[in-house]
Amino acid sequence: MEVKIEKLDNLGRGITYINNKICFIPNVLPNEIVEIEITKENKKYLEAKCINIKESSPFRITEECPYSNVCGGCQLNHLCYNEENRFKTNKVKDLLFKYSHIEKEIIEPIKYQERNYYRNKITLHGNDEKLGLYGIKTNDIIPIQECLLVNKRINEIIKYLIKNNINIEEAIIKTSNNEDKIMVSIHGEINNKQELISKCDVVIINGEYLSNEKRIITNINKIQYKESIDSFFQINKTLTEELYEEIKNSLKGKNINNALDLYCGTGSITIYISDYCKKIIGIDYNKSNIEDAIINKELNQKDNIEFICDKVENQIDKFTDIDIIIVDPPRSGLDKKTIDNLIKIAPNQIIYVSCEPITLARDLNSLQELYKVVKVKPFNMFPRTYHVECISVLERKNVEK
Ligand SMILES: C[S@@+](CC[C@H](N)C(=O)[O-])C[C@H]1O[C@@H](n2cnc3c(N)ncnc32)[C@H](O)[C@@H]1O
Known part of the structure; x- marks a missing residue:
């Protein structure tokens, strides 16, 4: 069967419609005319594989990776890098507009660096x-x-x-x-x-x-970190520094007494921004992360940091009088109790670092009750895949605490 690809979905798969039913096809690009074979029929959708490209997209490139169509790691090997970055920017714009009515104009240009050999x-x-x-x-x-x-x-x-x-x-x-x-x-x-x-x-x-x-x-910039095999550490060897600088820049000039770094991993953001706060507390539930975070705090001679090893949702209702909160949750995003308590604590600023724009959009929508989203910046931390990282800066609306 021959079809025309309309667009890409959030997972980088091509979309076409067959008898009004949506059909997902990997390894194809918008406007391509392709021959497909249906591989799965579901009540609501179809899945297919491309068996021949009849009219190819100008953005299609020869795949450099010999495992491209068999390995599950990368989904966008066939798309040129400029278009990959455009796809990710539009994905963030569309999701944030659809689920939290954030105007597309406030999404800043995506930051990217090398496409290959970036993972540590x-x-x-x-x-x-x-x-x-x-x-x-x-x-x-x-x-x-x-x-x-x-x-x-x-x-x-x-x-x-x-x-x-x-x-x-x-x-x-x-x-x-x-x-x-x-x-x-x-x-x-x-x-x-x-x-x-x-x-x-x-x-x-x-x-x-x-x-x-x-x-x-x-190291990230001039800061040194120790990491264990089981600890979390950002995988992009160069772009992490730019992400952390962006967080630091949004704190400059602010008078921060108390800050929280939720889902802090090995304390990498906590330490990176600690000079901007009188006191900062990092929370993560992974024991190996917090053991490393405590070592890192000492390695960098920081005495204004405390780390807590527990689930954020078990700790969040214990805090009041916090000026800034940074959250960097896993892909599932924030749970309801954490969101409710962020609104109750009502810090002046929330910086939300996210690796999943779908849950980011959902959570920003809930936080907009008290916060205005003033900035969203995507980072292509995971080239060749459909994943994208974002930093969002939220400022408390002018209401009584
Ligand atoms: C995306 S990482 C963020 C790490 C850190 N901010 C950084 O830049 O390296 C998410 C972290 O959340 C932690 N985590 C996941 N669910 C959690 C929860 N419910 N409570 C506390 N920590 C959690 C994981 O252990 C992981 O370190």
Whole structure:
């Protein structure tokens, strides 16, 4: 069947309509004429695969990645980078307008940097001597030799593990942002453990540390952070600094006594902005994150920071008299109790860092009862995928506290 692609959906899939039913097709672009084969029929929608492109988009590029149509990691390998950035900007504009009536004009131009080799972390999966990434919508392993998203040092270790793989179930590889430190955690068996230890700063095999060090040290701008294998750390090695600078810039000139950094991970934002606040408290429920955050606070000699290891929703009703709150929740966004308490605490400013514009749009809509969204800036932290990060600045409307 031949169809014309109308537009892309939020997941980067092409949309067409067949007998008034929406049909989703991966790896196609708007205005392309393509031959498709239906792969799934549901009451409300269809899914199809493209079997031939009859008229191609001028924005289509030759895919650089050999695993493009089988690996589930990237969805936009076939789209040129300018258009990828335009797609993400429009996605943010459309979602925020649709769900929270935020005017499209306030969305600032997207920030982006290199499209390749930007990640400082990869998780590989394995079985039967295969080692690679999960396929599209499956847990089938697609063996890889290298990945275009991760930095050079990680790719070297991927090649090494492939060569020495006896039976690896999972391998996590992380580097510092400047790639001078590397850590590897493996579940399974490999040859040449000693050689791996000589190549890495931290090696963990089946939960056992084979190196003296347990953490690697990395930096964002001039600040140093220690991170463990199980801790959260922003994966984009260069754009994170720009994101954090944006947060810092929106605090400049403000007289901040008390601040909260909710979902603080290893305390990276907390520490980055701590000089702008008299006191700042970071909260995260992950024990490894908070252990690292406390080490990082000491490493950077900050004595105006406190970290709490708990769920935000268990702690949020304990605070009053807060000037600024930063939230950086997981993709699911903020829960109702947290939103209700943000409105009750009523800080002058909320800075919302989000990796999921759909939940961001929902939450901004709830917060608009008391806050005006004065700025939204998208960051292409995850090139080649449909994901986009955003920072939103909210100022309290002029109402009695
Ligand atoms: C997107 S990360 C943000 C990390 C940090 N702001 C940064 O820039 O590195 C989200 C964090 O939320 C934490 N988290 C998820 N749900 C939580 C909850 N209900 N309460 C507290 N922390 C939570 C995770 O452990 C993770 O560190």
